[in-house]
Amino acid sequence: xxxxxxxxxxxxxxxxxxxxxxxxxxxxxxxxxxxxxxxxxxxxxxxxxxxxxxxxxxxxxxxxxxxxxxxxxxxxxxxxxxxxxxxxxxxxxxxxxxxxxxxxxxxxxxxxxxxxxxxxxxxxxxxxxxxxxxxxxxxxxxxxxxxxxxxxxxxxxxxxxxxxxxxxxxxxxxxxxxxxxxxxxxxxxxxxxxxxxxxxxxxxxxxxxxxxxxxxxxxxxxxxxxxxxxxxxxxxxxxxxxxxxxxxxxxxxxxxxxxxxxxxx
Amino acid sequence: xxxxxxxxxxxxxxxxxxxxxxxxxxxxxxxxxxxxxxxxxxxxxxxxxxxxxxxxxxxxxxxxxxxxxxxxxxxxxxxxxxxxxxxxxxxxxxxxxxxxxxxxxxxxxxxxxxxxxxxxxxxxxxxxxxxxxxxxxxxxxxxxxxxxxxxxxxxxxxxxxxxxxxxxxxxxxxxxxxxxxxxxxxxxxxxxxxxxxxxxxxxxxxxxxxxxxxxxxxxxxxxxxxxxxxxxxxxxxxxxxxxxxxxxxxx
Numbered sequence: 001x002x003x004x005x006x007x008x009x010x011x012x013x014x015x016x017x018x019x020x021x022x023x024x025x026x027x028x029x030x031x032x033x034x035x036x037x038x039x040x041x042x043x044x045x046x047x048x049x050x051x052x053x054x055x056x057x058x059x060x061x062x063x064x065x066x067x068x069x070x071x072x073x074x075x076x077x078x079x080x081x082x083x084x085x086x087x088x089x090x091x092x093x094x095x096x097x098x099x100x101x102x103x104x105x106x107x108x109x110x111x112x113x114x115x116x117x118x119x120x121x122x123x124x125x126x127x128x129x130x131x132x133x134x135x136x137x138x139x140x141x142x143x144x145x146x147x148x149x150x151x152x153x154x155x156x157x158x159x160x161x162x163x164x165x166x167x168x169x170x171x172x173x174x175x176x177x178x179x180x181x182x183x184x185x186x187x188x189x190x191x192x193x194x195x196x197x198x199x200x201x202x203x204x205x206x207x208x209x210x211x212x213x214x215x216x217x218x219x220x221x222x223x224x225x226x227x228x229x230x231x232x233x234x235x236x237x238x239x240x241x242x243x244x245x246x247x248x249x250x251x252x253x254x255x256x257x258x259x260x261x262x263x264x265x
Numbered sequence: 266x267x268x269x270x271x272x273x274x275x276x277x278x279x280x281x282x283x284x285x286x287x288x289x290x291x292x293x294x295x296x297x298x299x300x301x302x303x304x305x306x307x308x309x310x311x312x313x314x315x316x317x318x319x320x321x322x323x324x325x326x327x328x329x330x331x332x333x334x335x336x337x338x339x340x341x342x343x344x345x346x347x348x349x350x351x352x353x354x355x356x357x358x359x360x361x362x363x364x365x366x367x368x369x370x371x372x373x374x375x376x377x378x379x380x381x382x383x384x385x386x387x388x389x390x391x392x393x394x395x396x397x398x399x400x401x402x403x404x405x406x407x408x409x410x411x412x413x414x415x416x417x418x419x420x421x422x423x424x425x426x427x428x429x430x431x432x433x434x435x436x437x438x439x440x441x442x443x444x445x446x447x448x449x450x451x452x453x454x455x456x457x458x459x460x461x462x463x464x465x466x467x468x469x470x471x472x473x474x475x476x477x478x479x480x481x482x483x484x485x486x487x488x489x490x491x492x493x494x495x496x497x498x499x500x501x502x503x504x505x506x507x508x509x510x511x512x513x514x515x516x
Contacts, residue, residue, distance in 0.1 A: 030360070144369060145373055148357065148365070149354050151352055152374075152415070155333050155428070156377050156422075157377065202364040204369055
């Protein structure tokens with residue numbers, strides 16, 4: 001069906017599910033551009049991994065996790081907003097990454113280069129996607145209260161700092177799994193566009209999470225298939241499919257809201 | 266030195282005993298080197314209703330946020346063991362179309378507070394909020410409806426202490442009456458302790474057992490009728506204050 005192989009298709013769907021679910025919280029926390037920027041932190045890790053001749057995804061994951069901890073630490077020690085700290089960290093990471101990575105490797109890192117996954121890559125991707133999905137399921141209520149008010153969350157017994165760290169780590173994991181398919185530049189899109197489409201249509205949190213996950217998985221599956229059929233790059237096509245769904249959702253959404261208003265009257 | 270207050274001990278401070286739910290000792294909070302609160306000490310008795318008053322910028326919200334641990338501070342804040350806090354913050358800046366329904370917020374808080382679905386119904390009834398708001402996005406609620414929703418969320422889990430930062434701001438007059446009466450019932454019947462920030466001095470005189478006044482120069486702590494003199498209020502707010510003082514015998 002695609003050039004990914006059966007395990008690659010399942011892994012890409014797991015990645016999309018994780019991105020759709022976690023991306024919903026990225027959007028609700030007003031961190032869409034910050035999430036996009038965070039994915040760029042992977043670049044120096046990819047560069048170092050290539051220099052050391054280890055798997056680039058390993059380097060990317062290590063850089064993303066280190067970036068998440070660095071962002072969390074700076075955020076807690078200063079009164080800067082998360083997106084500001086991410087902005088600073090990603091700029092430095094991109095500069096270092098561009099110096100370390102060159103030529104075709106840089107293009108692959110930026111835009112993704114899907115290929116047959118090794119056994120350990122498949123296992124690692126499944127495990128990471130499983131962790132992200134479990135985190136969203138377990139921490140959903142805590143994340144909701146923290147979005148409404150960190151003070152309400154605090155007085156509800158939630159360790160808001162720890163929650164923020166876990167959230168940033170799962171965000172890093174999600175980006176790391178998706179790098180193979182979408183690359184550093186486009187991975188953020190899968191965290192932003194499906195939740196944006198869901199937001200237009202959803203009436204509540206469960207609808208938001210379900211629609212976002214469905215759009216992310218549909219975009220990934222159909223985008224991979226279209227890319228294989230047309231012989232084009234996978235990442236850009238996945239993003240274009242997701243964006244198309246978003247635009248259709250905006251058209252349908254306004255009519256849907258009008259119909260709901262009419263039904264309530 | 267701007268905004269520096271003298272360190273006045275307003276009450277004998279000791280670790281929270283069985284009769285006390287909160288003891289605050291030498292609490293100081295500063296932002297960028299500027300003191301907002303300095304050397305504040307007071308204790309709160311279980312089942313009391315403490316109104317925190319003062320002009321804008323006097324540190325009322327900062328005080329509430331410091332005692333829940335949301336702000337870095339100096340000094341000691343001791344809560345009695347087993348204290349369960351329900352908190353209603355000051356007006357929140359939420360996007361109108363954030364896809365969290367009122368029901369989602371209540372369900373999340375109820376699950377975390379181990380409250381039953383029946384408790385959600387009771388909390389809604391206490392705040393006078395109709396079930397018709399449950400499917401609506403929280404950002405689409407009016408200011409008054411949202412305050413009632415936050416109050417309902419705060420009531421879940423049977424809190425022993427309620428911290429309320431201008432709870433009735435934006436709530437219509439009947440709604441204010443209902444919320445204030447509900448709070449008074451919670452205090453009298455369930456033994457809840459209330460710490461509330463209010464600009465409505467009539468409400469302070471009517472419902473508060475104690476008042477903590479944070480002003481630029483002076484602090485006061487005590488029974489409202491004794492602590493809040495016309496002179497102190499005029500000094501606190503910079504101009505004479507007219508207010509209606511309810512008859513104490515009605516309480």
